[in-house]
Amino acid sequence: MTDDNQPSSYEPTSDFKIQVAQRVTRLPPYLFGRINKRIHEKRTAGDDVIELGMGNPTDPPESLVIDKLTEAARDPRNHRYSKSNGIANLRKEVGAKYFKKYGVRLDTDEEVIVCLGSKEGFSHMCLAMMGPGDTALVPAPYFPIHVYAIALASGNVITLDVTDNERFLKNIAYTCETLYPKPKLLCLCYPHNPSSVVVEQGFYDEVVKLAKKYGFMVISDFAYADVAFDGYKPPSFLASPGAAEVGVEFTTMSKGYNMAGWRVGFCAGNREMIKALATIKGYYDYGMFQAIQVAAIMALRHTDAAVEAQSVIYQSRRDALCGGLVRLGWEDARPKAGMFVWQPIPEPWRSRMSTMDFAMMLLEEGNVAVSPGSGFGPAGEGYLRMSLVENEERLRQAVRQIKACLKEAESRY
Numbered sequence: 001m002t003d004d005n006q007p008s009s010y011e012p013t014s015d016f017k018i019q020v021a022q023r024v025t026r027l028p029p030y031l032f033g034r035i036n037k038r039i040h041e042k043r044t045a046g047d048d049v050i051e052l053g054m055g056n057p058t059d060p061p062e063s064l065v066i067d068k069l070t071e072a073a074r075d076p077r078n079h080r081y082s083k084s085n086g087i088a089n090l091r092k093e094v095g096a097k098y099f100k101k102y103g104v105r106l107d108t109d110e111e112v113i114v115c116l117g118s119k120e121g122f123s124h125m126c127l128a129m130m131g132p133g134d135t136a137l138v139p140a141p142y143f144p145i146h147v148y149a150i151a152l153a154s155g156n157v158i159t160l161d162v163t164d165n166e167r168f169l170k171n172i173a174y175t176c177e178t179l180y181p182k183p184k185l186l187c188l189c190y191p192h193n194p195s196s197v198v199v200e201q202g203f204y205d206e207v208v209k210l211a212k213k214y215g216f217m218v219i220s221d222f223a224y225a226d227v228a229f230d231g232y233k234p235p236s237f238l239a240s241p242g243a244a245e246v247g248v249e250f251t252t253m254s255k256g257y258n259m260a261g262w263r264v265g266f267c268a269g270n271r272e273m274i275k276a277l278a279t280i281k282g283y284y285d286y287g288m289f290q291a292i293q294v295a296a297i298m299a300l301r302h303t304d305a306a307v308e309a310q311s312v313i314y315q316s317r318r319d320a321l322c323g324g325l326v327r328l329g330w331e332d333a334r335p336k337a338g339m340f341v342w343q344p345i346p347e348p349w350r351s352r353m354s355t356m357d358f359a360m361m362l363l364e365e366g367n368v369a370v371s372p373g374s375g376f377g378p379a380g381e382g383y384l385r386m387s388l389v390e391n392e393e394r395l396r397q398a399v400r401q402i403k404a405c406l407k408e409a410e411s412r413y
Helices: 033-044 063-073 088-102 118-129 144-152 165-178 201-214 271-284 290-302 304-327 355-366 392-410
Strands: 112-115 135-140 156-161 185-188 217-221 247-252 265-269 340-344 383-387
Touching: 033 355, 063 290, 088 112, 088 265, 088 290, 112 118, 112 271, 118 144, 118 217, 118 247, 118 265, 118 271, 135 144, 135 165, 144 156, 144 185, 156 165, 165 201, 185 201, 201 217, 247 271, 265 271, 304 340, 304 392, 355 383, 355 392
Parallel strands: 135 156, 135 185, 185 217, 217 247
Antiparallel strands: 112 265, 247 265, 340 383
């Protein structure tokens, strides 16, 4: 029998400490956290903040897609666990779209897999392909997950300037020739987020040649495949000869189909990479809710016209925002594709303050939230990323508020 007056040998010590994994401590501070916190505070206080930071679509999917989701959700069979690689008919629709739009033939049993959004798929593909000591090449400025997913997989990242396509290709070759061990992976993202840089098919032809010469794999993040303007048609990496021998491509229904919260993405291409991704997913998830997959089939089959119309809407918003900024004396930065404007900060503000401070000034004094370019790495300093998810009138109002904010701020300098 123990003495109740004696201390238990199991009492915790005062110096107990939670030790998180090194993969977490390797992640840099989340630079958008400060802005997101302030947006929440201002809205809680009643301020009408115009959100141009996050590319979160505000338009709904087509009614027939929502109706099919409702119908499928009433079927008891759709509430069971689903296969983690996606139901066969959905993968077939992905293959049909690739053939119709890009002329690419895919074995939808072995060369297509369904993901819980392309971001999840990309992250798990990095786990499948990368490990300690492995290096990936990533465009700069970079979309954060393209760097952080590699870091979480214990890989190393080398960033290459994305602004000039020919120089980017030369830098890939130079890095492969001078680095030992050679890079294992090349991450591409066109239309590029955040810079809006675009490419033609010949660019991917050269990438495939480089991949075969130097032995690296390729992941193409084709998130903005369905959002393009002024007649530009974004090419698919997989449409280049030999692409499926060296890499894969991720696509999503978040943008053109307005299904961001549904989390429907796809990976297509090299069957060995697809198999490795399927292995990882088999341990991590039980597949997407089957009713969503059924509705996604309906969207892929029947809403091509709506997807094209959505691009027209984004183009009108682009013109409303960029046209207004040009009238303020800013550079005309109209993108050819994507949901964002990559806007250089005008002088004298670019010389007076950091990109983060400029963004915070617009938020605090103008009630306009934008993403500071520095949140996309050092190459983004001096730029703002501004999304096109608000309607035209809200975008025009944002320009008016930016004008008033800067006029007031000018008196302090």
